[in-house]
Amino acid sequence: MANKPSAxxxxxxxxxxxxxxxxxxGHEWDGIEELDTxxxxxxxxxxxxxxxxxxxxxxxxxxxxLVEKGTEGVLGWSSRGQLAEEISVADQARTTxxxxxxxxxxxxxxxxxTLMQQAVAGGRAAFLVNCVQCHGSGAAGSMASSSLxxxxxxxxxxxxxxxxxxxxxxxxxxxxxxxxxxxxxxxxQMPPFNGVFDDAQIEGLVDHVLALTGQxxxxxxxxxxxxxxxxxxxxxxxxxxxxxxAPNLADAIWLYGGTRAEVxxxxxxxxxxxxxxxxxxxxxxxxxxxxxxxxSLGGGEDFVEVAKNVAVEVDEQP
Amino acid sequence: MNNPDRSWADLAKxxxxxxxxxxxxxxxxxRIDGNFRRFKWLVMLVTLAIYYITxxxxxxxxxxxxxxxxxVDLANRRFYMFGIEIWPxxxxxxxxxxxxxxxxxFLVTSAVGRAWCGYAxxxxxxxxxxxxxxxxxxxxxxxxxxxxxxxxxxGKVARRSFxxxxxxxxxxxxxxxxxxxxxxxxxxxxxxxxxxxxxxxYITVAILTLTTxxxxxxxxxxxCIYMCPWPxxxxxxxxxxxxxxxxxxxxxxPRGSVKKAAKAxxxxxxxxxxxxxxxxxxxxxxIREGPQIGCITCGLCIDACDRVMxxxxxxxxxxxxxxxxxxxxxxxxxxxxxVWKTMLRPRTLIxxxxxxxxxxxxxxxxxxxxxxxxxxxxxxxxxxxxxxxGSVRNAFTLKIRNMESRPRSFTIAIDGLDQAVMWSGTVxxxxxxxxxxxxxxxxxxxxxxxxxxxxxxxxxxxxAFTVTSADEQAETDRSEVRFVVPGEAE
Numbered sequence: 001m002a003n004k005p006s007a008x009x010x011x012x013x014x015x016x017x018x019x020x021x022x023x024x025x026g027h028e029w030d031g032i033e034e035l036d037t038x039x040x041x042x043x044x045x046x047x048x049x050x051x052x053x054x055x056x057x058x059x060x061x062x063x064x065x066l067v068e069k070g071t072e073g074v075l076g077w078s079s080r081g082q083l084a085e086e087i088s089v090a091d092q093a094r095t096t097x098x099x100x101x102x103x104x105x106x107x108x109x110x111x112x113x114t115l116m117q118q119a120v121a122g123g124r125a126a127f128l129v130n131c132v133q134c135h136g137s138g139a140a141g142s143m144a145s146s147s148l149x150x151x152x153x154x155x156x157x158x159x160x161x162x163x164x165x166x167x168x169x170x171x172x173x174x175x176x177x178x179x180x181x182x183x184x185x186x187x188x189q190m191p192p193f194n195g196v197f198d199d200a201q202i203e204g205l206v207d208h209v210l211a212l213t214g215q216x217x218x219x220x221x222x223x224x225x226x227x228x229x230x231x232x233x234x235x236x237x238x239x240x241x242x243x244x245x246a247p248n249l250a251d252a253i254w255l256y257g258g259t260r261a262e263v264x265x266x267x268x269x270x271x272x273x274x275x276x277x278x279x280x281x282x283x284x285x286x287x288x289x290x291x292x293x294x295x296s297l298g299g300g301e302d303f304v305e306v307a308k309n310v311a312v313e314v315d316e317q318p
Numbered sequence: 319m320n321n322p323d324r325s326w327a328d329l330a331k332x333x334x335x336x337x338x339x340x341x342x343x344x345x346x347x348x349r350i351d352g353n354f355r356r357f358k359w360l361v362m363l364v365t366l367a368i369y370y371i372t373x374x375x376x377x378x379x380x381x382x383x384x385x386x387x388x389x390v391d392l393a394n395r396r397f398y399m400f401g402i403e404i405w406p407x408x409x410x411x412x413x414x415x416x417x418x419x420x421x422x423x424f425l426v427t428s429a430v431g432r433a434w435c436g437y438a439x440x441x442x443x444x445x446x447x448x449x450x451x452x453x454x455x456x457x458x459x460x461x462x463x464x465x466x467x468x469x470x471x472x473g474k475v476a477r478r479s480f481x482x483x484x485x486x487x488x489x490x491x492x493x494x495x496x497x498x499x500x501x502x503x504x505x506x507x508x509x510x511x512x513x514x515x516x517x518x519x520y521i522t523v524a525i526l527t528l529t530t531x532x533x534x535x536x537x538x539x540x541x542c543i544y545m546c547p548w549p550x551x552x553x554x555x556x557x558x559x560x561x562x563x564x565x566x567x568x569x570x571x572p573r574g575s576v577k578k579a580a581k582a583x584x585x586x587x588x589x590x591x592x593x594x595x596x597x598x599x600x601x602x603x604x605i606r607e608g609p610q611i612g613c614i615t616c617g618l619c620i621d622a623c624d625r626v627m628x629x630x631x632x633x634x635x636x637x638x639x640x641x642x643x644x645x646x647x648x649x650x651x652x653x654x655x656x657v658w659k660t661m662l663r664p665r666t667l668i669x670x671x672x673x674x675x676x677x678x679x680x681x682x683x684x685x686x687x688x689x690x691x692x693x694x695x696x697x698x699x700x701x702x703x704x705x706x707x708g709s710v711r712n713a714f715t716l717k718i719r720n721m722e723s724r725p726r727s728f729t730i731a732i733d734g735l736d737q738a739v740m741w742s743g744t745v746x747x748x749x750x751x752x753x754x755x756x757x758x759x760x761x762x763x764x765x766x767x768x769x770x771x772x773x774x775x776x777x778x779x780x781x782a783f784t785v786t787s788a789d790e791q792a793e794t795d796r797s798e799v800r801f802v803v804p805g806e807a808e
Contacts, residue, residue, distance in 0.1 A: 038338060038339055038340035039338065039339050039340070040339070040340060040342055040540060040544060041339045041340060041341050041342065042342060042537075042540070043339070043544070044339050136699075136700075137699060138697075138698075138699030138700045139700075140699070140700035140703070154700075154703070154704075156700060156703045156713075157703050157704060157705055157706065157711075158705050158706050158747070159705075159706040213708075248706065251706035251707065251708075252704055252705065252706055252707060252708035252774070253704060253705075253706050296743070298703065298711065298713055298767075298769055302746070
């Protein structure tokens with residue numbers, strides 16, 4: 001160094017400490033002095049050992065940043081590589097479960113409690129990636145938030161448009177609802193009645209529908225119109241028909257809202273919700289896991305044999 | 319008083335650089351016999367026996383729990399100690415024990431100085447063991463010093479290799495005993511030697527073998543002087559009433575050999591300057607320089623000095639356990655205070671009271687803790703669910719803790735929310751009732767999802783889940799939750 005180090009405020013004067021016979025460092029702070037005790041030599045060796053260690057480390061592992069990328073080290077280790085390795089180990093561990101899931105028909109899944117648990121766990125993960133956009137992270141559909149547009153079904157409750165057992169859920173997931181380009185998709189269409197009835201008739205019909213849940217006085221006009229136009233799909237008692245995805249009108253759950261205005265609007269200009277098919281986008285095992293998860297949310301039904309011909313003819317009524 | 323002509327650079331010129339570091343002076347303690355040496359042997363044997371034998375003790379806990387008396391089961395997160403089993407959420411027992419250990423150290427230090435350092439510290443115990451190996455292989459102090467100075471020849475290489483092999487053997491058993499606390503000892507031993515033990519077991523044994531070999535075989539007193547924080551903390555714990563190993567300089571000084579003293583007996587003190595106290599010291603210090611950081615107060619110099627005093631016919635206790643206060647009294651010709659008075663002073667009594675208080679509180683907590691626990695957490699997304707019949711459903715995750723080492727059955731019931739019924743993932747809704755039976759495996763926590771449904775129009779309200787063990791103990795616990803309905807949760 002060219003510059004002379006700045007002098008300390010007080011000239012250091014080294015003394016010999018009386019009690020220990022050791023030299024002091026020569027500085028005094030309010031009467032306190034520090035002994036200049038030599039360090040043990042092995043301390044120095046430890047320091048050299050650390051330098052040696054770092055030299056070996058620099059050769060073995062990624063160390064020096066260069067222009068394009070850092071040195072790679074002769075071991076070829078990288079944290080990314082380690083992650084990839086760990087993922088592949090985890091994948092291999094999952095292979096067994098995936099193979100079992102691929103083999104087992106979904107209706108027999110509940111018999112294997114462990115496999116069912118694994119399916120539900122996998123399904124939860126897949127749900128959070130693929131389904132929450134419409135159904136919400138809690139799978140509560142439109143109910144999750146008042147800001148959400150109505151019409152996204154709640155998957156936690158016990159009301160199912162197309163069936164709530166494992167097999168029915170898997171089918172819905174595979175082929176979707178009203179999915180264009182899939183011949184086996186679940187399909188039905190409620191016709192619009194705008195302009196078909198006059199106002200009094202519409203009011204009567206709304207009365208009749210609301211009366212099914214005791215929310216309005218029964219209307220004779222409405223009852224007649226209902227029998228002629230609606231009972232075919234929704235049933236005489238309004239209990240709906242899962243074969244056609246016709247909602248139950250006699251329960252407490254309204255997909256598009258249960259107020260008078262909302263019911264009226266649905267009769268005049270019905271909305272027909274659409275769900276994409278996941279066949280081709282997700283593998284069958286993931287779809288199976290999703291079905292297991294949705295089934296586990298609290299409304300899942302026991303498996304009962306459903307009609308073989310799930311897809312129904314399109315209602316051609318105008 | 320600035321002196322610009324004198325700088326640090328000048329200072330560096332004054333102090334030669336070889337003073338920066340100092341070679342360790344090898345300590346070769348001489349064999350000695352006496353009360354403190356025997357006490358040290360005893361403590362060493364007892365502590366080593368506890369360390370090596372404990373993992374092999376068995377304790378019958380029935381078919382569902384391990385039968386190892388002391389086991390830290392990290393994989394299953396259980397800690398077993400004879401009749402006591404600690405779960406992770408009860409870790410405050412361990413914290414309490416650690417606090418007791420800390421306070422206990424304060425108590426011992428303020429009463430009898432660094433007794434922990436002198437007798438019971440693992441570093442002391444293993445150093446003691448390794449020094450005995452030195453003595454066994456190389457002979458006593460003088461022989462070892464000769465061998466140290468001797469040039470490296472076939473004989474020295476052979477002796478050193480043999481000694482270090484014994485070091486390594488002891489170190490290996492030290493590391494090997496440690497892992498036994500973390501798994502079933504007989505099984506682990508077989509697995510270890512057949513190559514089937516977990517990798518972490520081998521790594522732990524290797525690391526502990528290495529540290530024991532280095533710290534016990536070579537570092538020894540360097541650990542106490544340079545690495546351990548306790549010698550530094552102890553200076554704050556000691557006071558003028560703490561018992562310390564003390565050289566009574568008013569009695570010993572000026573030093574003079576027996577011959578000199580025979581000529582002029584009133585010119586010399588009792589110390590004959592035989593250097594025995596230095597020769598036997600395991601940390602290589604001279605106690606006659608007064609209390610110092612290197613003194614672990616093991617009392618071996620007392621043994622050495624007492625023996626010499628006996629031989630030359632002078633009263634024992636030239637080096638002795640004494641308090642600073644007593645030293646002053648004795649030097650002034652007064653009688654020292656009785657030891658019990660020194661021990662029983664407010665400071666030690668307060669430490670004892672805190673120590674005992676924590677101990678009693680822990681024992682009380684241990685004796686009264688329940689072995690059944692319930693915690694209920696409400697689903698928050700969605701918080702409630704409208705069912706097709708108009709009723710409202712809330713879902714809860716119930717965790718039932720069975721802390722007994724046997725499978726038990728529990729009854730979960732709803733307390734409050736009069737019209738509500740409950741079902742679960744395993745009990746279908748048409749069998750919903752006010753109660754649920756849940757079987758929980760031995761020593762496990764079982765989580766179930768419970769659905770509570772209240773009829774349409776029910777108001778939001780608080781209620782509780784209760785759990786009762788279906789055995790003669792009938793232990794109960796409850797967890798308060800709230801039932802929410804549409805409109806309220808917004």
